[in-house]
Structures are given as C-alpha cells and as structure tokens.
Amino acid sequence: MSHDAPSPDIKTLWQAQESEMTTMTLDQLQAHGAKFQSKVRQRNRREYAASAFVILIFSLYLIWFPAPLMRLGSLLIIAGTLLMMIQLRRRGSTQALVRSPLAADYITAYREQLVRQRDALRSVWLWYFGPFLPGLIAFMAGLSLGPPRLPWPLIAGEALLTAAVFIGCVLLNRRGARQLQRRIEDLDTLRQQTD
Amino acid sequence: MSRMTPSQDDRYRQATAQFGAALERLARAFEADPDLRLDLLQDIHLALWRSFAGYEDRCALRTWVYRVAHNVTASHVAARRRVHFAAAASLDELAEAAGDDDPERSVGDQQALDRLLAAIRALKPPDAQVMLLYLEDIDAAGISDITGLSPGAVATRISRAKALLARRFQTGGAR
Numbered sequence: 504m505s506h507d508a509p510s511p512d513i514k515t516l517w518q519a520q521e522s523e524m525t526t527m528t529l530d531q532l533q534a535h536g537a538k539f540q541s542k543v544r545q546r547n548r549r550e551y552a553a554s555a556f557v558i559l560i561f562s563l564y565l566i567w568f569p570a571p572l573m574r575l576g577s578l579l580i581i582a583g584t585l586l587m588m589i590q591l592r593r594r595g596s597t598q599a600l601v602r603s604p605l606a607a608d609y610i611t612a613y614r615e616q617l618v619r620q621r622d623a624l625r626s627v628w629l630w631y632f633g634p635f636l637p638g639l640i641a642f643m644a645g646l647s648l649g650p651p652r653l654p655w656p657l658i659a660g661e662a663l664l665t666a667a668v669f670i671g672c673v674l675l676n677r678r679g680a681r682q683l684q685r686r687i688e689d690l691d692t693l694r695q696q697t698d
Numbered sequence: 699m700s701r702m703t704p705s706q707d708d709r710y711r712q713a714t715a716q717f718g719a720a721l722e723r724l725a726r727a728f729e730a731d732p733d734l735r736l737d738l739l740q741d742i743h744l745a746l747w748r749s750f751a752g753y754e755d756r757c758a759l760r761t762w763v764y765r766v767a768h769n770v771t772a773s774h775v776a777a778r779r780r781v782h783f784a785a786a787a788s789l790d791e792l793a794e795a796a797g798d799d800d801p802e803r804s805v806g807d808q809q810a811l812d813r814l815l816a817a818i819r820a821l822k823p824p825d826a827q828v829m830l831l832y833l834e835d836i837d838a839a840g841i842s843d844i845t846g847l848s849p850g851a852v853a854t855r856i857s858r859a860k861a862l863l864a865r866r867f868q869t870g871g872a873r
Contacts, residue, residue, distance in 0.1 A: 516810060609768050693851070694848075
C-alpha cells in the first residue's frame, strides 16, 4: 500500500460504526430542552441565593452599625448587589443562551462565540465587580473612622486584601480576554487563507 | 418550549433519517465520556430541531445539518476542554509525529477506530472538522460551505488529512 494515500478502508470503517441513537422523539426533545433550561436556572438560582445572602448581611449591618458612612456603604453594597443580579438575569437567561448563530458556517459561529466571551471578560469588572466598589469604599472608610473604632492595621489589612482580590480578578479576566483575542485573530487569519 | 410545527417536525425527521448516524459519529469523535457524549448528541438534536423553525431552505439540508451539529460540538468542546486548546495540534504536526516506520500502522479495525478518534480529538478545531467531514465523504466545496474556510484552504487540509491517514492507519487487507 502506498504511504501517500490513505487506506480506503478507513473511511468505510468510520462510516460503518454502529449507531445507537439516530433520532429523538418530540417527548425526548422536550425533556432534554427542559433539562437544559433547568441547569441554567439552577446556576442562576445559586447566584441569586448568594446575592440574597449578601443583601441580608448588609441589611443587618444597616441596622447594627451606627456610623453613617458604614450605613451608607451597606446601602450602596445592597444596591450594587441588586444591579449585579439584574445584569446576571439579562446576560444569563436561557433565552440569551439559545440565541446564537447556529446555522452560520463554523468560523463565523465560533468567532461570534469567542467575541461574546471576550467582551464579557473585558467588561466583567464593570458589571460584576464595579457595582460593589462604591459601597465597599464607603464601608471601609466608615470602619476606619468608626464608631466602633477598629485598630488601623486591621483596617489597612482588610482594605489591601479587598483591593488585591479585586485587582487579581480583573487581571485574570483581562488575561482570559487577551487569550480569546488571539484565538479570534487566528480565526481571522484562517478565513483569509486561500490555501 | 414552543409547540412543534409539522414542517419543523418533518424536516427534523428527514434530517435525522439521512444524517442521524453521522451526527452520532460526530459526537463520538469529540467526546470520549459516554454520558457526556449522549448529552452532547441530545444537545445536537435539540439544536437541530430548534434550528428548523428558521430553516426556510436557506441552504442545502446537508450543509444546514452539519453546520448546526459542528457549531454545537464546538461550543461543547470549548466549554469542556478550554485548557487543552493550546495543546491541540494541526494536521501537519500530527502527520509529522507519525513516522513512516510506525510499528502500529497495521492494526485491527477497533484499534484503528480508537486511534483515529484519538487523532481527531488531538486536532485543532478547524482541522478536526475538515478531517471529520472528509471521513463522511463530503466534497471540498461542501466542507468549505460548512466550515467557512476557502476552497483552497479546504483542499490543502484534505491533502494533509489524507497524508495523516496514510501514515497512521493501515487497516483491512493490510493486516
């Protein structure tokens, strides 16, 4: 057999593989669709539960802490959490997930998917972390001014830790966005290739 | 979920009657885990059925089915193997990795299939798709329509896919 041409058997072998499921009934399709939507709803519910917890804690802070700045910070964090929940609902609904160019050619569809992911990562600081920033800054300022007056190393440590987590998340997301951008550029090159 | 219209249902049935087995092979090529493979296959069928709501004979049925199926698969692979992306190889790299004196070139059918699946899973997405469509006997123009690659780029990749298959696989009478 020549090494320059593949064995004709490999195609036959590939196509002759046994099939187990070649079609689905309407009931099966509906059940699978419901399962998919249920997974998305479950994920959203987890996010909402976490947000509800944050709102509960800062509502209690609002009542407990007498310092005006801490109360203002708590109020802003609650508002930021609500804003983030609205964004999550807008971006993560099942309707948004099924709205993709499924019947476009592969490069177009894949590129669009990568662009969507890249843009989400690029803007995550704005819609996911951003809404919490004013509240956190006000709360920290309230903590440092008191009452109750906390030792400044504790406050500085907390502020540094919070800033580090924020900056770390933003940098990681931006790195992810840059990697996606490189893949997008690869696809663009691929599309322009003629051979 | 909205109610299925007869034409949507008919088109789905027609598509799966013609391409159902190919869709299963596609899922097998990209997902090794049996449970996740079934999940992927069901995702493909669901997306296909949904897509027929807006089909309106915009392109050949075959092109439509493969586009939808490959796009669902690409999303699945991207979600499952993001970290593996950088490690994926091109057709050229895989062909070079398999020398002419590979002692495993003559293998049984099942082994050949297993190795073929492993080779496809190691390829970068566009190369893997061209390889799969070539194995399904789709011509270069059809592959170009489905993938969005230029006919020239498809021809080059088919030639590389043939070289890779020739170097790595020798089945049937060669045993």
